Amino acid sequence: MLAIPKFPEEFRKLCREELHTSHTSGILPGYVQANLLILPAEEAEDFRDLCFRNPVACPLLAHTVGDPNTLSNSAIIKEGTFDIRADFPKYNIYEKGSLVEQKLNCRDEWGAGYVGFLIGCSYSFERALSQAGLPPRNVVEKKNVAMFKTSKMLDPAGIFIECPYVVSMRPYKTQDLPKVREITREFRLTHGEPIDWGYDGAERLGIEDLQSPEYGDSITIADDEIPVFWACGVTPQLAVETVGHLINGPVIGHTPGHMLVCDIKDENICN
Amino acid sequence: MLAIPKFPEEFRKLCREELHTSHTSGILPGYVQANLLILPAEEAEDFRDLCFRNPVACPLLAHTVGDPNTLSNSAIIKEGTFDIRADFPKYNIYEKGSLVEQKLNCRDEWGAGYVGFLIGCSYSFERALSQAGLPPRNVVEKKNVAMFKTSKMLDPAGIFIECPYVVSMRPYKTQDLPKVREITREFRLTHGEPIDWGYDGAERLGIEDLQSPEYGDSITIADDEIPVFWACGVTPQLAVETVGHLINGPVIGHTPGHMLVCDIKDENICN
Incomplete structure (x- = not known):
């Protein structure tokens, strides 16, 4: 290697x-x-x-x-x-x-x-969350993040009509939400702050089963946590x-x- | 005057x-x-x-x-x-x-x-539509455009959470839709092309009664027309x-x- x-x-x-042909996870962090x-x-x-x-x-x-x-x-x-x-x-x-x-x-x-x-x-803001003591569950459990197709549509452009938002979900405690929003907000060029959160947020986004992501791995949400949703690069x-x-x-x-x-x-x- | x-x-x-204190409709067109x-x-x-x-x-x-x-x-x-x-x-x-x-x-x-x-x-693209022979109904009838609060939410930012899109509606014939999209698309700095259209579009946007706009005037949609929805400046x-x-x-x-x-x-x- x-x-x-x-x-x-x-x-x-x-x-x-063509000397490096594998994935880039963990490569040149930062x-x-x-x-x-x-x-x-x-x-x-x-x-x-x-x-x-x-x-x-x-x-x-x-x-x-x-x-x-x-x-x-x-x-x-x-x-x-x-x-x-x-x-x-x-x-x-x-x-x-x-x-x-x-x-x-x-x-x-x-x-x-x-x-x-x-x-x-979203790698950039995941590192920032980890550094602030709020590591995403998928990072802790070395899983892929859970991703869901939503009922929220992109504003169309030309041939791109009826294209849904795909969101990534990371569970957090309600009291950590303001901090989580604040940290990721700064990453304006890569999705920025969450687009919705909570079980009512899941409903607004038309997500029916939080344990059945369309992409990535299923992630457990603890009783004292809520799902937090970010727009996801799978969307485009x-x-x-x-x-x-x-x-x-x-x-x-x-x-x-x-x-x-x-x-x-x-x-x-x-x- | x-x-x-x-x-x-x-x-x-x-x-x-403070010598001109009235509205600006029709002032310095273009x-x-x-x-x-x-x-x-x-x-x-x-x-x-x-x-x-x-x-x-x-x-x-x-x-x-x-x-x-x-x-x-x-x-x-x-x-x-x-x-x-x-x-x-x-x-x-x-x-x-x-x-x-x-x-x-x-x-x-x-x-x-x-x-x-x-x-x-939207004044800018309304003029362009008129010049292309596709004048908006509200312009023709000298009414205010019909505007609807939708169930589509803005992507939140800081204190601005759960803020709905407001849309303006202009009826057009289905066969004119591509041209209407193309003309307004160019106005990228002022709402651009429609965000949805048709009666299924109204449903996606959570608009229940097209004859009861939240803002502006009610506009008739003819049998051979569909409603076309643009994002509207009332949103912010x-x-x-x-x-x-x-x-x-x-x-x-x-x-x-x-x-x-x-x-x-x-x-x-x-x-």
């Missing part, structure tokens, strides 16, 4: 050279990790609008501009050190909404006019899946857990 | 000198008009987050920075030509969520740390009203219909 380098730039190079979606030109325009209209569920960190090496926000990744087609450890290739292949790069799939989107994830993925049959040409995402390590640090995405 | 000057800057001066909310420092921070998280329902054009004459975005209003405390024709003064007074300026109410927010409105006002009892010190809004005429033109808020 290769030693993990000290800086994101070097780690991305390892991925680009640096922001990003989700990926790459879309053909026409749908990219709609997706950019979807993110613009729904920043809590679809927190866009940056998108490529013109070529696969240039980002709209160079604070996220330093210029000249990046190839969106190869710097993730592993890619999922979709055709018409279905997963067809997993690959170590997507150079062959990247077409003219393609745009890649880097989307924030599901949105693209929902309209997949309308998209001509391959769509590319990262393989779950195999994320991009960015140059920006957790604390710098609090704006 | 005074003649209406040719440029927004001169019109704002008339308001500032220039963007803005809604107002002025809040004490503490709640202003929460409100800024609310807008950031819900740009479709709370489209923030600009906010004051430090003093009542300086805006975060000088493209909206030229520097040195603006006083947020006097450039609207008329102000509503609220205490603990209740309207207590209407005044021609709010210099006495503006306190240390106060922040003023300029919020986009209602949000502030909802938490009004928690706010210490006066809150200021514009008197409905008495808006600020900005320097920026309709077509320039399409980004």
